[in-house]
Amino acid sequence: MLDEKIAPSYEEVIRRNPGEVEFHQAAREVLVSLGPVLAKHPELAEHKVIERICEPERQIIFRVPWQDDSGEVHINRGFRVEFNSALGPYKGGLRFHPSVYLGIVKFLGFEQIFKNALTSMPIGGGKGGSDFDPKNRSDDEVMRFCQSFMTELYRHIGEYTDVPAGDIGVGTREIGYLFGQYKRITNRYESGVLTGKGLEWGGALVRTEATGYGAVFFAEEMLKVRGQSLDGATCVVSGSGNVAIYAIEKIRALGGRVVSCSDSDGVVHDPAGIDLELLKRIKEVERGRVKDYAEQRGGATYRDGGDIWRIPCDVAFPCATQNELTAKNAAALVEGGCQAVVEGANMPTTPEAVDVLTEAKVAFGPGKAANAGGVATSALEMQQNASRDRWTFSHTEKRLSEIMTDIHDLCHRTAAEYGREGDYVAGANIAGFLRVGEAMVAQGLI
Numbered sequence: 001m002l003d004e005k006i007a008p009s010y011e012e013v014i015r016r017n018p019g020e021v022e023f024h025q026a027a028r029e030v031l032v033s034l035g036p037v038l039a040k041h042p043e044l045a046e047h048k049v050i051e052r053i054c055e056p057e058r059q060i061i062f063r064v065p066w067q068d069d070s071g072e073v074h075i076n077r078g079f080r081v082e083f084n085s086a087l088g089p090y091k092g093g094l095r096f097h098p099s100v101y102l103g104i105v106k107f108l109g110f111e112q113i114f115k116n117a118l119t120s121m122p123i124g125g126g127k128g129g130s131d132f133d134p135k136n137r138s139d140d141e142v143m144r145f146c147q148s149f150m151t152e153l154y155r156h157i158g159e160y161t162d163v164p165a166g167d168i169g170v171g172t173r174e175i176g177y178l179f180g181q182y183k184r185i186t187n188r189y190e191s192g193v194l195t196g197k198g199l200e201w202g203g204a205l206v207r208t209e210a211t212g213y214g215a216v217f218f219a220e221e222m223l224k225v226r227g228q229s230l231d232g233a234t235c236v237v238s239g240s241g242n243v244a245i246y247a248i249e250k251i252r253a254l255g256g257r258v259v260s261c262s263d264s265d266g267v268v269h270d271p272a273g274i275d276l277e278l279l280k281r282i283k284e285v286e287r288g289r290v291k292d293y294a295e296q297r298g299g300a301t302y303r304d305g306g307d308i309w310r311i312p313c314d315v316a317f318p319c320a321t322q323n324e325l326t327a328k329n330a331a332a333l334v335e336g337g338c339q340a341v342v343e344g345a346n347m348p349t350t351p352e353a354v355d356v357l358t359e360a361k362v363a364f365g366p367g368k369a370a371n372a373g374g375v376a377t378s379a380l381e382m383q384q385n386a387s388r389d390r391w392t393f394s395h396t397e398k399r400l401s402e403i404m405t406d407i408h409d410l411c412h413r414t415a416a417e418y419g420r421e422g423d424y425v426a427g428a429n430i431a432g433f434l435r436v437g438e439a440m441v442a443q444g445l446i
């Protein structure tokens with residue numbers, strides 16, 4: 001239930017952003033936690049921090065024209081929502097997926113504000129992307145699209161202004177084309193303008209692995225509180241992209257067994273444990289599908305449109321996309337004996353599913369805390385770029401692991417302070433909001 005002082009702010013979000021259902025959902029999920037915060041911190045209400053935080057500082061929408069390999073012209077729409085700069089330059093990924101529209105970009109940008117605050121790094125919140133579908137496009141087509149996209153975006157971003165990175169459909173290849181075009185237009189080798197760069201040209205070790213690894217470090221901390229661990233645990237990881245692959249890698253390293261992963265076409269079940277080398281080759285080198293994995297891996301089965309959450313597991317990691325885990329899926333997980341759900345993706349679990357899990361006492365790690373390792377390591381990349389330094393893999397991974405433990409402890413401690421022991425959703429929302437809110441008050445009415 002929304003606090004009666006907060007309900008009007010939520011109604012205003014709906015009124016001002018008609019049809020943007022994912023943004024409404026993300027806003028509501030944060031606002032429901034904040035009633036007790038305003039009671040304890042009346043200055044935040046007085047300065048209208050909630051009303052201000054729900055309104056992006058700036059929203060940019062632009063046309064992205066490009067030509068495919070046959071010479072046909074296509075028009076896509078580009079977005080960058082610069083949500084909040086109280087803690088640092090806007091920071092957050094770019095998503096290229098046909099489902100992208102303003103409501104998706106705003107939900108992601110809004111989440112990013114609190115996530116970035118939880119990392120303790122000096123980064124504000126933003127997000128961008130396009131309804132461009134990179135699937136089945138040649139490298140040349142992707143390059144031409146990225147060049148056209150950056151030809152508008154370049155004027156809005158910069159090391160001290162706004163620092164994009166990857167998200168769904170945007171990896172090192174796309175960041176390369178975007179960086180090249182930024183450099184060409186501005187005549188500046190400004191490494192800190194984008195993160196997720198290639199290792200030979202300003203990228204940081206561990207950034208590729210960071211979101212998946214970080215989610216698993218977070219899961220391990222959550223399990224520790226319950227006297228459990230990933231060692232010997234059976235896990236399912238939805239998706240098979242950047243976050244999923246490196247979650248699988250770290251689960252394995254900590255002694256867990258991942259028996260299933262997926263893509264938007266179907267689900268693979270591999271009771272012996274996913275063969276990571278094969279999965280990486282198919283996904284990262286050949287840009288193939290999990291169906292190809294099942295065809296090449298003895299003992300694995302594949303189902304078109306299958307339901308990954310019906311596969312019994314101890315720990316589930318939704319690592320694909322928003323609202324992929326519904327109340328029905330949550331009930332199936334509970335029935336299969338699941339002990340913890342940890343979000344590698346952004347908002348993959350519906351609010352009704354969170355209720356089902358909470359009711360069944362399944363530990364739940366919300367994305368804005370559990371998947372913050374990616375953006376935290378982006379901030380470490382910015383730090384290395386600013387000092388023209390390069391850290392080792394082990395040093396960077398150690399920093400990531402410390403950051404994830406700190407985020408876990410902050411969420412756990414904050415939940416307890418507000419009488420919500422074990423409620424990581426409340427802990428993450430409150431701790432993130434307090435950091436941003438206090439900075440906003442200190443910086444005056446802007």
Ligand code: NDP
Nearest residue numbers: 167168169211239240241242243263264320321345346374
């Ligand atoms: P990728 O593009 O590398 O992989 C996305 C994966 O999710 C693919 O397996 C894709 O399948 C699947 N997927 C995407 N959309 C859908 C859909 N509508 N239905 C079913 N499956 C879908 O993206 P990432 O791994 O980078 O991102 C995954 C999630 O993690 C997103 O929610 C993202 O916002 C979040 N995230 C990413 C971070 C990062 O650093 N990359 C940081 C923090 C969060 P298919 O190939 O069939 O489309």
Ligand code: 2IT
Nearest residue numbers: 092093165167374375378
């Ligand atoms: O959702 C996210 O945190 C990301 N896609 C990563 C953002 C970043 O700037 O590294």
